Amino acid sequence: MTTVALLFALGIVLLVFEVIVPGGILGVLGALAMLGGCAVAFHQFGAAGGGLAVLAALAGLGAALYVEFVLLPKTRFGRKLFLHQSVDAKSQPPPADAAMVVGRVVETVTTLAPSGYVVLDGRRYEARSQSGLVAKGATVRVVGVDSFHLIVSQT
Numbered sequence: 001m002t003t004v005a006l007l008f009a010l011g012i013v014l015l016v017f018e019v020i021v022p023g024g025i026l027g028v029l030g031a032l033a034m035l036g037g038c039a040v041a042f043h044q045f046g047a048a049g050g051g052l053a054v055l056a057a058l059a060g061l062g063a064a065l066y067v068e069f070v071l072l073p074k075t076r077f078g079r080k081l082f083l084h085q086s087v088d089a090k091s092q093p094p095p096a097d098a099a100m101v102v103g104r105v106v107e108t109v110t111t112l113a114p115s116g117y118v119v120l121d122g123r124r125y126e127a128r129s130q131s132g133l134v135a136k137g138a139t140v141r142v143v144g145v146d147s148f149h150l151i152v153s154q155t
Contacts, residue, residue: 007037098145127152
């Protein structure tokens with residue numbers, strides 16, 4: 001019985017420290033300790049004792065999660081640990097509006113092998129060729145817009 005209680009206590013303590021120390025390792029070790037406690041309970045006390053240990057482990061886990069995610073954020077210490085705002089910005093805007101540029105014919109200002117630069121309405125865009133190598137000064141058609149560049153194909 002003492003082994004089961006010690007493994008459960010160790011598991012709960014490791015799960016609590018998981019909130020403070022990032023990385024997931026303490027959480028995994030805590031879960032393994034609780035599973036070990038359940039296995040020892042099944043071995044020593046049979047199915048009834050093991051089932052009771054599983055229920056106790058789930059109750060302890062539920063209590064720890066409640067404390068960590070409901071009560072802790074309301075404390076002064078917890079307010080320092082939890083984020084209260086989110087960043088809604090993007091790291092980089094799309095290069096162009098797809099509806100405005102797809103189908104347009106542009107000129108390459110560098111060799112596309114398969115990526116390089118094209119000019120569209122006097123503005124320089126990074127482009128990637130679907131058809132492989134395209135010489136400098138060639139005319140290509142914009143067929144799509146990817147995260148950071150135009151996708152072009154030879155006309």
